[in-house]
Amino acid sequence: MRNGISITLGDTDRQRLETLVSDRNTPQKHVWRARIVLLSADGAGTNTIMAATGTAKTTVWRWQARFMEEGVEGLLRDKTRPPGTAPVADDRAAAIVRMTLKPPPHEATHWTARAMAKTVGLAASTVQKIWKAHGLAPHRWRAFKLSNDPAFAEKLHAIVGLYVAPPAHAVVLSLDEKSQIQALDRTQPGLPLKKGRGPTMTHDYKRNGTTTLFAALNVLDGSVMGQNMQRHRHQEFIRFLNALERDIPAGKVVHVILDK
16 A cells, blocks of 8 residues: 555445445445455555455555545545636627528538538537537428419318318329339249348349339228339329229229328
8 A cells, every 4th residue: 555545444334335335226436446445444454445446556556545545535526627628608609600691602511510510610510519519401401492383282281181080982083103113023033032142133234214103002901902004104103093983983082182
């Protein structure tokens, strides 16, 4: 033990330290601090304490000295440390926020942390902290479209009503199409999955032109009716509607929801 360090425990302090060591809910940093003091009081040397607690020599000395100065309470408290870097002044942070709210002067759609950091002379992590503190995320955006249709609200209520509460004895279909789908195929047939080997496929493919998918979702039961066609014209769309009408039971009122 270092010169000038002499630890003698009273019954109260020893009982409290032993309780900290035996309690499973005690933070580990408090456990090994308490063990350092207990071993020191039992006359163990520095090397023995280091091996028993898995700490360095300076750590052992630090907590021995802390206990002599402040007792058990000193073991349970961490001293405050000065910040590694000085905080950004409020006026400078406000200037960064104002710059963020405006388009960047260079050719870019929005500010990035690196671009802002280079402009203001701060670290990118500091810029990100300022953005986070002010709820700013320049890389995120939300799309919107304002309708000029005077009957927009009425139509909106009608469509939402069909989704939320479909009429009784009716079929509600949400219909859409996907054009220009690449009709690709592998140049050779692959092998199926089997024990000890995954399925195989060739690395290359061949093109078979494009196809258009027309599909209708039944809002009530979630079933999908679809059909592929070679072209994307009104003739094909009408053919798909006629196919839907043939498949839907007679006597059902059909409501179709689709975009223009």
